[in-house]
Each structure stands twice: as C-alpha cells, then as structure tokens.
Amino acid sequence: MRERFVPNPIFAGLVGICPLVAASRSLAEGIVYGLGAALCALLLGAVVPATRAIIADRLQAPATIALSAAAALAYASCARAYSPPIAAGLWIYLPLLAVSGLSLSTLRRSSTPEGLGPDGSSRFAQVALEALMFLLTAAFVGGFREILGLGTLTLPTPGISPARLELVDFAPARMLVSPAGGFILLGFLVAAYRGMVRARGRSQP
Amino acid sequence: MALDKRERIIENLAVASALGLLALVVGVVSFFADSRVAAEERAALAPAGASIALAGRSDDPTFGRFYLIQADSGPAYAAVITLRSAAGSALIAARFTPRGEVMDLRFLGSCASRLSQDPKNLALDFPDVDEVLARASAQARYMAKSGTEPKS
DSSP: OOOOOOOOTTTTTOTTHHHHHHHOOSHHHHHHHHHHHHHHHHHHHHHHHHHTTTSOHHHHHHHHHHHHHHHHHHHHHHHHHHOHHHHHHHGGGTGGGGGOHHHHHHHHHHTSSOSBOTTSOBHHHHHHHHHHHHHHHHHHHHHHHHHHHHSEEEOOOSSSSOOEEESSSSOSOGGGGSHHHHHHHHHHHHHHHHHHHHHTTOOOO | OOOOHHHHHHHHHHHHHHHHHHHHHHHHHHHHHHHHHHHHHHHHHOOTTOEEEEEEEOOOTTOOEEEEEEETTEEEEEEEEEEEETTEEEEEEEEEOTTSOEEEEEEEEEESOOOOOOGGGHHHHOTTHHHHHHHHHHHHHHHHHHTOOOBO
C-alpha cells in the first residue's frame, strides 16, 4: 500500500505566500492569520460538498465565494475584538482570507464530485491536514521572522496590549520583518523543506 | 433544459435568502465585536473619575469613534488612533481640546514592532503621524463647533 503523504501547502505548494509574508511579521500575527486561513478552509471543506446537492451547478461558484467572504469577515471581526493591535497589524489581509490561496485550493478541491482523493483518503481529511499545516507554518514563519528580525516574541494575548518577550535588547536583522526580508527567509525555508523531503525519498509537486 | 420562469424565481429567492442569512450572521458577529472594541476604547481613554460618552463616528481609516470626556479640568475629545508604517502598527490614545489642540498622546499597544513608546518619538516610526493627528484634530474641532449631543 502506498504511504500517504500530504505536502506542506506553503513550503511545497507555495500556497498563499504573498499575504503570509506581508501579514505575518510576528508570532502573534502568524498565529492569528494562520488560524483564520485554517478555519475558513475547514468551513469550506465541510460545507461546500454538502451544498452540491441543493445548489445548482451554475450558482456553485458565487455561492461558495459568498460563504468564504462571510467566514473571513466574521473572523476579522472576532480578531479585532480579541486584540485590536494584532488585527490592526494584519489590516486588509484578514478580510482577504476569503480569497487566500488555501481557501481557493479548498474550494477547487471540494467542488469535484468525488469525495475521495487519489490515495483513497477523504477530501475533508486532506483539507484538515493542510489547514493544520498552514496554521503551524504561518506561526513558525511569523515567530522566526520576529525573533531573527526584532529579537522579540509577541504572544497572541487578548486585549489592547499583547504580551511581548524581549529576547535581546536590540533588533538583530530588522529587514527580515519587511516583505522583502520575509520572501528571502521563506526562500531559504522552502529550500530546506524540499531538501529534507527529497532526502526522505518523497515525491514533490 | 432551460428553467421555466417560476423555477427561476424560486431559485433566485432561495439564493437571496441564503445571502441574507450570511449577511445577518456577519452583522451580528460584527455588532458584538464592535461593542467589545468600544468598551476597551472607553476603558483606555477615560481618566479616573471622568465620564465618557460617544461623541461621533468618523470614516477615517485611522480612527473610528470620537469620545467626549467630561473631567474636572473641562471637556475634551478623545480617540484611539491606529498608526501603520513599514516599522509596524501601533495604537495610541489621543486627547484634544474642543479647539482641536492635542492635549496628550499615550502609547497603548503595538504588534510586530520594536517601537519607541515615547509619543514624542512617534514620527521616527510613523512618518505620517502629524498628518493623522491633523485630521483627528479637525474632527474634534468640527464636533465641538457642531455641538453634537453625545450618545450614551
């Protein structure tokens, strides 16, 4: 039996990397952004296949995009209530979760009639695994950038002033917090991931 | 096969109802989230012993609500202002006199930035801070002149 392998959507599939790099400049932003993308994908993965029976094919696309937009807007409101500074940092990228790479790939996958993937696993299980990997990777990328770039670690605590650990009293490489630095760092992480996957003899997309 | 007129109407009504339901859900969530944000802003802006009431709203993306604070020293307008730049984002509490002059600025919180928490150095991290404060100041002056009754 072929062993099941779901590649990391960010490092292997490069899914949603532009908003991720622009938005996730700290651990807190990475967690809040990744959680939003994961929850939207889970909702779409659970609801869209069920709507195929009740919504006509020609209305599927606008209906699912409307559902995605509603989920993203509701999540953005919750994030703003939870922590206004984190939501302010994520800015337009919270509502844009509606059309994030992860949401769109989930929509595409869920709109096919087959409920099973090529390896026999359920499509929702694959969506859930990808969503979890997206959340963990976004948190990792955000935290890594913040530690290397600013020497701090911002925790996603509720309220108007998130808790922050100051690891060193200077910013080691402030450029890593900028989008350009984020892309450079992500490039190295992608290379490391692909090298690791190849060393273990897995196929990659 | 083409749908007849009656089926089309039913389908359109069903889609409109579903979209209305989604809008309702988003509206309810936004309402509760907005109430919580407003409560936090009031707590952050009101000095001890002063009364605070909503004075008005603004469409400016950097400040949403303006509050009227009645303290022993006299009335003042206040708002929580969001600043953004390449350095990061921060929330500051700003108080204005009814003539629109800035009374004081207070750093409330930030995310992903190693910012100076001294309001005098805000321009180092946020070059457009003076422009934002000028707009907020004009809003305070406008509300004082228009004499809008504060909302409780």
